[in-house]
Structures are given as C-alpha cells and as structure tokens.
Amino acid sequence: MAPRTFWKGYLKLSLVTCPVTMMPALTDQEKVRFHTLNAQTGNRVVSRYVDSETGKVVKEEDEARAWQRGEDDFVVVEDEEIDAVGLESTRTIDIERFVKRDTVGWVWFDRPHYVMPSDPVGEEAFVVIREAMAATGTAGLSRVVMYRRERPVLLEPRDKGIVLWTLRYGDEVREDKDYFTGIGKPKADAALSKMMLKLVDARTTDWDPAMVEDPVQDKLKDLIESRRKKRKSKPGSRKQKASPAPEAAGNVISIMDALRKSLDDKGKKR
Numbered sequence: 001m002a003p004r005t006f007w008k009g010y011l012k013l014s015l016v017t018c019p020v021t022m023m024p025a026l027t028d029q030e031k032v033r034f035h036t037l038n039a040q041t042g043n044r045v046v047s048r049y050v051d052s053e054t055g056k057v058v059k060e061e062d063e064a065r066a067w068q069r070g071e072d073d074f075v076v077v078e079d080e081e082i083d084a085v086g087l088e089s090t091r092t093i094d095i096e097r098f099v100k101r102d103t104v105g106w107v108w109f110d111r112p113h114y115v116m117p118s119d120p121v122g123e124e125a126f127v128v129i130r131e132a133m134a135a136t137g138t139a140g141l142s143r144v145v146m147y148r149r150e151r152p153v154l155l156e157p158r159d160k161g162i163v164l165w166t167l168r169y170g171d172e173v174r175e176d177k178d179y180f181t182g183i184g185k186p187k188a189d190a191a192l193s194k195m196m197l198k199l200v201d202a203r204t205t206d207w208d209p210a211m212v213e214d215p216v217q218d219k220l221k222d223l224i225e226s227r228r229k230k231r232k233s234k235p236g237s238r239k240q241k242a243s244p245a246p247e248a249a250g251n252v253i254s255i256m257d258a259l260r261k262s263l264d265d266k267g268k269k270r
Contacts, residue, residue, distance in 0.1 A: 009091035018122030025112035
C-alpha cells in the first residue's frame, strides 16, 4: 500500500511555481515498538499530565504552554500569540537564495525528504528548477513549516527529483575548532603510513545498505514471532565474553606490529 502523503504544497522560485508533494526519506515503521502494560491486568498504561503540587490530573483544556524565566517563575504564552509570530510558509517552499552545495557542512543537515511534482502540468517548472541547480552545483535555501515549527531547509537535485533537508539552527551547532585545535601534529612515519594505506585499500569495498542493518531488530522480531506462535522459549544462550580491549600503543613499533598483523589476517581471509 502506498504511503500517505506527508506534505503537499508549492515549490516557488521568483515567478515560477509548481505543485509538489513531499515524503520523508527515512522511516522507522519496521522498528519494533513496545507498549507499557499493567503486568497485573494486561491493560495498557495511559499517561496523563499531573499538577506537580496538588497531584491532580490536569484537563486538556486547562493545559498551557509557558517559558521558564526562573525557579517557579513562568511566562504563559497563548497559542494565538505563537501562531501570530509564525511566517506564511506553511504550504509554500519559496526558494530565497542559492549557495554552492559543497560549502554546506554535514553537521547542518537534519532530516532528508523527497520532493516530487504532484501535477503533470507543473512537471516542466519542477524540472527547470532542478536542472538549474544541477548545472550550477548549487542548492536552494528556503523556510517552511514542518514538524510544528518553521524550519530552514536546503533543496538539492537528486536523480529525477529533489531532496529537501531540514537544517539545524545556528545555536544547535557547536564549532569543531573548539574541540580539534588542541590535537597535536605529529609527523607520521613513512613506513607506518605506507602500511596503513595498504590496510585501508585491503578493507575498501562497494557500499551496500546491508552494511547498516540492525541485527537487534531482527532478533526482537524472531522473539516476538516465537511468542506469537506460543512456542516454548529455548534456554538463552550464554552471553559472549566481551573482547579484551586492545592494548594502548606506546610507540611506532607497536602500531607497526598491529598493522602487519591486520594485513596478515586480511590476506588469510582472502
């Protein structure tokens, strides 16, 4: 069954507009999710908001959003006030400017989404925008309301469609120089570097999505299936002993030995 449309609106660049739909590029529908039950009755447990002072359940109509100014000091903000400061970007992706795609660091990217034309009439405008970005190596910047708040987004051409990335806000990203500048600059030994290159080359292979499969999810599904069929659970196998932590390399010779052994092991496997 085709997934339900996640977002529907318009892609706009100056006077060029076309209707589009958008779907998340990621999904967690295959993940095993557990519910909390009352072990005595088998009924699901329902969460409720409770007043921290009185202990009484708060009715939905009495719930309010507030910003904490200090200890036990809150500023209540009405929903109408929050809506009033929002921009009109609920259903239109208006590309404001373009940047070179390779100048945007990976740390700014949040969630990817697939954008495609929703009407054959608008396909030509969609293709013109996509091909212009592909030819210039640029990505479009815009803002759109997603996940209940307005977010900066980046659009880049991908195959026949466009990928829209929600971007992180400036105050969410830490500067890497604050962490990496203290790292020294030791001169690498020539022989050591040569062996390291051989090791990297020996372990280089083509990308395959199977490399990032989740074995825990598969085991959970097997466990649930066995319970569903009311099979008697088999005695759990003994836990594997954790591999001993590698000894810290104190000098170039120990690293050289480790690389040599790694290359020997790789050769035997081949």
